[in-house]
Amino acid sequence: MDKKVNLSEYIHPKTEILFVALNVPENSNKNAHWFTNNLSFWNLLFRSGIITQPILNKLEGDETVFGCTKINFKNWSIGVTDLNRKIVKAKSINVEVTSKDVKRIMDILKIREVSKLCLMHSKVGEAFRNFASEIQFNSNRYRKIGQWKNTEIFEVPFHNASIADKEKYYTMLIQKYGSVNKKGE
Template identity: 35%
Template sequence: MKLVDKDAVYLREGLDILFIALNPPRQSNANGHYFSGRNSRFFKQLFKSGLITENLNKLVADDLVFGGTKFNYKNKLFGVIDLKPRTEETNSNKVRVMREEVILMIDRIRRYRPRRVCIIHSEVRKQFGKMTGITLQDGFNGKVLEGCDTDFYYNHFPNGSNIPDEVKIDIYRIIRDSLDRQ
């Protein structure tokens, strides 16, 4: 199944963490699984941070991590959505975000009320800020949406950036540690 056909399949109430990415890249979409591209380091970073308990095969990790809880830290419930779920593009500089898509993302956060949101792409952070007037800093940002009890985190895109993996892993560790204070 193509990711563009999986719109919000891993979004539901009761999530401990909702990861928000920009869009499905071509290779992950061809594989039919989130973060399954040849160069994707997302699940490896989650493993090194302790958010997942095993170094899972990225060709099936989304089903295991977002579709279940067995491999998640303390069996917590994780989910994922893309800001632009119907745009297949590997070069994020070519992805154009529409206002309605940002509104839908914020509406989904308000409707499903995840305990934590982790935005994992600079373009998603930028668009969130343009819509809300909120500038997310790296790591923990707290409850930034008025009338919403969700804690927000920002982490860098898992691959293809000049930010070292250890910085990203440290932010995921902060999120993992927050799961102990639930």
């Protein structure tokens, strides 16, 4: 039996970055705070420049970054949700996503002003490529992968993935037009 989702979304009327993770993890659901297994997500945001001060308490990161704008890059409004809001699981391999999950995110884009949609897991990127037929995707992985109206769409590695130099992909979220460094990486 699935557990009730206790983790509130942060979706603002105007959002510079909307992070879309895969599903509600058990630990975060239990304490009703985002990214609370460790500080890796918050450290990654700090190293990439998305936030200007480190988060020291993992139970305060979501309210500090998603709930207000004080330490965010250029005081940007940053939001977060999960692609699958029904399943509470620790292991992503056990999470299934459907076209309805992608449609829910697309409906958010239709009524909210989102500058950059950030897909934070390979399963989330795959779901969008499979079910968001109104978006033309390029072959990129871990950078800008598409555009829908005024929303740039990025795929980034999950914060605890064993991908080297993850912050360079997150840094693209605060660069104009999702540009990359001078070498084109």
